[in-house]
Amino acid sequence: MSLELKNVRKAFGATPVLDEVSLTLQAREFVAFLGPSGSGKSTLLRIIAGLETADAGEVWLEGRRIDTLPPGERGVAMVFQHYALYPHMSVRENMAFGLRNARVPSSEIDALIADAARVLEIDPLLDRKPDQLSGGQRQRVAIGRAIVKRPKLFLLDEPLSNLDAALRLRTRVELAQLRQRVEAAMIMVTHDQAEAMTLADRIVVFNDRRIQQVASPMEIYSRPANTFVARFVGSPAMTLAPAALTGEGGLASVQLGDGTVVQTEVAREGLPTGDLQLGLRPEHIKVDPTGAGATRATVELVERLGERSIVYARLKNGLPVTGEDGGLTTIKVGDEVGLAIDGSAAHIFGPDGSGHHRQSA
Amino acid sequence: MTAARRWEGLLFVAPFVLLYTLILIFPLLRGVWLSLHRVALFGPDHFIGFGNYARLAADPIFQQSLINTFVVTLMIVPPLTAIALALALALNRAGPAAALMRGIFFSSAVLSVTIVTLIWRFVLAPDAGLLGELWQALGWEPLPFLSDQRLVLPALAITTIWWSVGLPMLLFLAGLQQIPQEMYEAAALDGARRWTTFRRITLPALKRTTILVVMLQTAAQLQLFGQSQLLTAGGPSGASRTAVLFLFESAFGRWELGYASAAAEVLFVIILAVTLTQYWATGRRGEGERGLRH
Numbered sequence: 001m002s003l004e005l006k007n008v009r010k011a012f013g014a015t016p017v018l019d020e021v022s023l024t025l026q027a028r029e030f031v032a033f034l035g036p037s038g039s040g041k042s043t044l045l046r047i048i049a050g051l052e053t054a055d056a057g058e059v060w061l062e063g064r065r066i067d068t069l070p071p072g073e074r075g076v077a078m079v080f081q082h083y084a085l086y087p088h089m090s091v092r093e094n095m096a097f098g099l100r101n102a103r104v105p106s107s108e109i110d111a112l113i114a115d116a117a118r119v120l121e122i123d124p125l126l127d128r129k130p131d132q133l134s135g136g137q138r139q140r141v142a143i144g145r146a147i148v149k150r151p152k153l154f155l156l157d158e159p160l161s162n163l164d165a166a167l168r169l170r171t172r173v174e175l176a177q178l179r180q181r182v183e184a185a186m187i188m189v190t191h192d193q194a195e196a197m198t199l200a201d202r203i204v205v206f207n208d209r210r211i212q213q214v215a216s217p218m219e220i221y222s223r224p225a226n227t228f229v230a231r232f233v234g235s236p237a238m239t240l241a242p243a244a245l246t247g248e249g250g251l252a253s254v255q256l257g258d259g260t261v262v263q264t265e266v267a268r269e270g271l272p273t274g275d276l277q278l279g280l281r282p283e284h285i286k287v288d289p290t291g292a293g294a295t296r297a298t299v300e301l302v303e304r305l306g307e308r309s310i311v312y313a314r315l316k317n318g319l320p321v322t323g324e325d326g327g328l329t330t331i332k333v334g335d336e337v338g339l340a341i342d343g344s345a346a347h348i349f350g351p352d353g354s355g356h357h358r359q360s361a
Numbered sequence: 362m363t364a365a366r367r368w369e370g371l372l373f374v375a376p377f378v379l380l381y382t383l384i385l386i387f388p389l390l391r392g393v394w395l396s397l398h399r400v401a402l403f404g405p406d407h408f409i410g411f412g413n414y415a416r417l418a419a420d421p422i423f424q425q426s427l428i429n430t431f432v433v434t435l436m437i438v439p440p441l442t443a444i445a446l447a448l449a450l451a452l453n454r455a456g457p458a459a460a461l462m463r464g465i466f467f468s469s470a471v472l473s474v475t476i477v478t479l480i481w482r483f484v485l486a487p488d489a490g491l492l493g494e495l496w497q498a499l500g501w502e503p504l505p506f507l508s509d510q511r512l513v514l515p516a517l518a519i520t521t522i523w524w525s526v527g528l529p530m531l532l533f534l535a536g537l538q539q540i541p542q543e544m545y546e547a548a549a550l551d552g553a554r555r556w557t558t559f560r561r562i563t564l565p566a567l568k569r570t571t572i573l574v575v576m577l578q579t580a581a582q583l584q585l586f587g588q589s590q591l592l593t594a595g596g597p598s599g600a601s602r603t604a605v606l607f608l609f610e611s612a613f614g615r616w617e618l619g620y621a622s623a624a625a626e627v628l629f630v631i632i633l634a635v636t637l638t639q640y641w642a643t644g645r646r647g648e649g650e651r652g653l654r655h
Contacts, residue, residue: 049550050549050550051549070552072549072553073552078546084541084543084546097548097551098550098553101551101552101553102552
């Protein structure tokens with residue numbers, strides 16, 4: 001076990017930002033905190049680092065309670081969003097600063113820096129100042145400064161948000177390689193689901209001061225715990241349609257507002273009573289230009305992405321749905337199209353927003 | 362661009378250039394010209410070449426005033442810089458108490474030198490002054506700050522520091538505000554103690570501000586005049602006569618305008634040399650750093 005959060009609570013003045021958050025990280029685990037701005041994910045990271053104090057709750061790291069310790073004694077290292085490199089120190093001094101403060105012998109400092117510089121390929125930059133580095137180089141130095149401290153836990157605050165698109169993809173790969181090389185657990189705060197999905201062992205989805213779901217990326221995607229997770233993860237967002245239970249049988253079938261009946265693989269037993277919603281990802285709503293399919297809709301917008309096209313349409317009763325067609329679609333705005341709905345992949349959400357999915361295979 | 366257009370452009374800067382020439386360039390050149398003459402208040406001037414400068418070089422009163430100026434500047438600038446920095450560090454926080462204190466410490470800067478010297482006369486006077494009473498309360502003999510040759514320059518320095526601390530403090534506060542909070546957070550995670558953080562993060566970030574403060578204050582204090590004129594009139598026995606007080610006395614006491622102009626030119630060159638030396642000495646390392654960039 002690596003990090004353990006027990007009922008962490010935090011408010012800024014009268015504004016609560018975290019409510020009773022508990023979480024356990026496994027050794028060497030890479031966890032992403034994913035959520036919209038203001039969901040409390042960054043605050044939790046700063047509480048773990050010791051840059052904010054929790055109002056209540058405890059933080060434990062490898063069997064030691066750390067929320068009572070100053071930041072420098074917690075055994076955590078952080079890569080800041082804007083890197084926070086010391087502008088007056090060379091790259092080498094930036095990396096040595098924390099080690100000097102910890103009274104690590106000089107020879108050992110030199111060895112650690114040489115090691116990290118080789119791994120991150122920043123050897124030629126060691127004597128430069130931060131303002132003589134490119135954004136990507138600064139990022140590496142910031143990571144190097146964290147590595148040399150050999151922390152028990154890495155904290156990465158939006159590590160890729162300041163890089164341009166090409167560099168972001170490359171750095172994403174490098175981060176994935178980095179986590180193979182270090183022994184420590186890692187937490188990355190991000191609002192970019194692609195980063196979270198590609199890098200993390202588990203994703204912690206935050207919204208509205210609470211953890212919404214903790215699960216592997218695939219489970220977050222295929223079995224979202226509630227409507228928030230369902231809509232937040234996946235791009236474009238899942239279609240949510242008001243639906244009513246209908247028919248008989250062990251598996252639920254539901255009727256949408258325009259009369260379409262969708263046979264799902266969600267067990268009828270255990271579904272709550274009240275207003276339900278049917279959840280369908282775009283890839284499970286195939287758009288047919290000839291009009292064939294379970295129901296029909298009017299196209300409002302077509303996004304051609306090359307390998308596929310996203311079709312935004314409206315059902316007869318006015319409900320917006322998002323579906324997919326091939327990359328070379330002929331569909332135009334205003335067309336009447338048919339929708340083939342793959343009910344076996346559908347999700348059903350209860351009146352409280354909680355998700356119900358088909359039995360895992 | 363046509364010549365006509367260039368003339369239109371000149372028209373826009375003409376008012377400034379004219380005023381600048383009239384009140385700065387002309388007096389400067391006129392001063393140089395005066396310094397080469399024996400100037401009588403009434404009657405013609407006599408060109409005497411470097412006669413005034415030769416006389417200055419041999420004038421023990423002028424030499425003493427230059428020494429006094431350097432000594433008092435050295436007494437003022439380092440402590441003033443340190444105190445302004447300390448105040449800025451202490452008051453660099455949010456909240457009404459800090460804002461009030463910032464206002465109080467800055468308020469002395471808006472006073473005129475007349476008021477400042479009046480206040481400090483009350484503080485420094487040995488028989489009825491604040492410090493005198495304090496000394497007496499402690500059972501000591503009151504110190505005659507303004508009439509003792511060894512105490513008068515320190516007294517001038519203290520008065521000046523009290524008067525001048527506001528602006529440097531504000532400059533340091535502005536400098537502190539420029540340091541991103543993330544720097545301090547990174548330092549905290551790097552386990553830096555307060556002193557290390559100050560020495561390795563805060564001070565380097567304030568380098569430019571410190572250079573500015575030292576240069577401005579050096580140039581200002583080398584021209585120290587009002588405090589010395591009003592508190593002691595240069596006394597006792599010339600122990601607090603500064604260079605500007607010397608040239609004031611020469612010009613408007615003995616009406617030796619040429620001689621005073623020569624003293625002014627000497628002081629001008631000294632201030633220029635000191636300031637440029639400071640600029641050069643502190644600027645070079647920055648040049649080297651930039652040179653590495655590619």
